[in-house]
Amino acid sequence: MASVLTVDHVSKSFRTQAERVNSLKELVTKRRRNSDVEEFFALRDVSFEVTEGEAFGVIGHNGSGKSTLLKCMAGILQPTSGSVAVQKRMSALLELGAGFHPELTGRDNVFLNAAILGMARREIAARFDEIVDFSGLAEFIDEPVKTYSSGMYVRLAFAVAINVDPELLIIDEILAVGDVTFQQRCMQKFVEFREQGRTIVLVTHDMGSVRNFCDRAIWLEHGEIAGRGDPTDLVDTYTEKMLADAADGQAMQSTRRGSGEIRVEEVELLVDGQPTTHVRTGDTVVVRLHFASDETIENPVFAITIGRLGGAIVTFPSSRDTGEVPATISGSGTVEVRLADIALIPGPHVLHTEVTGFGRQHVFDHIQNAVSFDVLAGDVRETAGIMTMRPTWALSGPGVSGPSPLV
Ligand SMILES: Nc1ncnc2c1ncn2[C@@H]1O[C@H](COP(=O)(O)OP(=O)(O)OP(=O)(O)O)[C@@H](O)[C@H]1O
Ligand SMILES: [Mg+2]
Structure with a gap:
């Protein structure tokens, strides 16, 4: 050329x-x-x-x-x-x-x-x-x-x-x-x-x-x-x-509230088993919460919230939704939330954590901005909105030609 x-x-x-x-x-x-x-x-x-x-x-x-x-x-x-x-x-x-x-x-x-x-x-x-x-x-x-x-x-x-x-x-x-x-x-x-x-x-x-x-x-x-x-x-x-x-310049401020009998001590984001600060659209992400309790807690419910930084909440899953509630917890342990093929699109995101009683009214521990992470482009190319619906497209009809030379 x-x-x-x-x-x-x-x-x-x-x-x-x-x-x-x-x-x-x-x-x-x-x-x-x-x-x-x-x-x-x-x-x-x-x-x-x-x-x-x-x-x-x-x-x-x-x-x-x-x-x-x-x-x-x-x-x-x-x-x-x-x-x-x-x-x-x-x-x-x-x-x-x-x-x-x-x-x-x-x-x-x-x-x-x-x-x-x-x-x-x-x-x-x-x-x-x-x-x-x-x-x-x-x-x-x-x-x-x-x-x-x-x-x-x-x-x-x-x-x-x-x-x-x-x-x-x-x-x-x-x-x-x-x-x-x-x-x-x-x-x-x-x-x-x-x-x-x-x-x-x-x-x-x-x-x-x-x-x-x-x-x-x-x-x-x-x-x-x-x-x-x-x-x-x-x-x-x-x-x-x-x-x-x-991220080097300004770490997000985390804030915590709750009665404190059980607490989330550490939050890890894992992709392929490795801790990371960024994920890609389509990755399978594991959020691992390390908890510790001073006493026996009955029917505890864990939840995470993922949202756009400064923007909309995208998802708010809890362990009660899927029936993963133990009769009791005492001492320490981990909870893993596996998010397959995530539909988040590129941009900065934050994650909040919460441990509540079974009724979800009593808050033991809530950490706002527990971790922040970035989503990078993966197998999807959408750039606006808050998530991808994984679209597939089909055009048909006698008036439709073959693929454009521009793609
Ligand atoms: N006439 C000038 N005299 C002195 N310094 C200048 C002059 N024009 C540009 N600069 C400096 O040169 C550097 C590059 O400026 P430039 O405007 O090319 O950046 P840019 O990449 O276009 O930034 P932006 O994304 O903000 O538009 C800057 O540090 C700017 O202050
Ligand atoms: Mg310029």
Whole structure:
């Protein structure tokens, strides 16, 4: 496949003033010296190629250099070293409203913007209605764009960018802005683009669209390429790393209540017999509770709750539901809850534990946030909702063709 874009050993540094001051007075009185200027590398030795017709994703933390990379690709920034070669007609959708003049109307900005992107006035006039139609801003098109909301800005900018007929479209975070309907139309447009053999480079924090839409991706970390290749694998590795970082930074606060005659002392999450902090959709997970009691407890009932972190409860099974209630417990032991083929979808989750009397009114021990764990993508690719219903699809009828080349 022909290369459309080549990024060759690109580094980009910015000069920043080091702020080494101990007080406000010092900040005010201190004279800036040359030695205070530091060179900061936003990109370091980044190389990759984008080939014709592919959708190429760029992912990474805030500040990892994604926008800087796109600006270098669009020629807005000059790399400090290395080079970028673009072989096709490119249209870039970068920062909010870049290229728009606030005092001019939407209509004038369409003409101005499309002209900057290389379209002749006659061509723009021929496409004007299509552009306005796509933006959905017909009734505001003769208002100055300074009166537009940020969502309206993006709609108009996107409508122009895709209608100037680019062979290579580079987009920074467009899907984050605008309402759901507009996002869907953008996605639809991307799919059409790809069907037409055009090329897209997409920066986004939306892992679902990277996974579903991109053919390949790179992952930037502190300005360097931390990983590249298949988007599904890359998104998994990236999410795992993000969650591990988050777990290091802040452990969930557990709280406990109850009368305490019997207590859960330890909670383990096991996959294939091994303790773990993350599971995948479809795994068989064993939750093991270690308990200890000071006295003899009659007919105790154990329960666990699993929920999305900060969100909905997904399931709340108890040992009484399945009739696993011993006549008495005294001393210590373990309870294992086996959850086969879990239907949880990716995201952070929490688990609470509870030991009650048979009537479930008297609480011996309740631990809120006993453990937190992450669900990573497994054999299911759903990204929204709280669980998967394990769908299978069947399309039939004389009007239905064979599989799409896109899948
Ligand atoms: N003009 C500039 N001058 C100095 N530093 C800059 C400049 N532009 C970007 N940076 C720095 O370079 C680093 C990378 O920024 P960049 O905007 O490329 O990150 P990003 O990956 O797009 O982040 P986000 O996900 O938040 O959009 C950041 O530390 C940022 O502060
Ligand atoms: Mg950015």
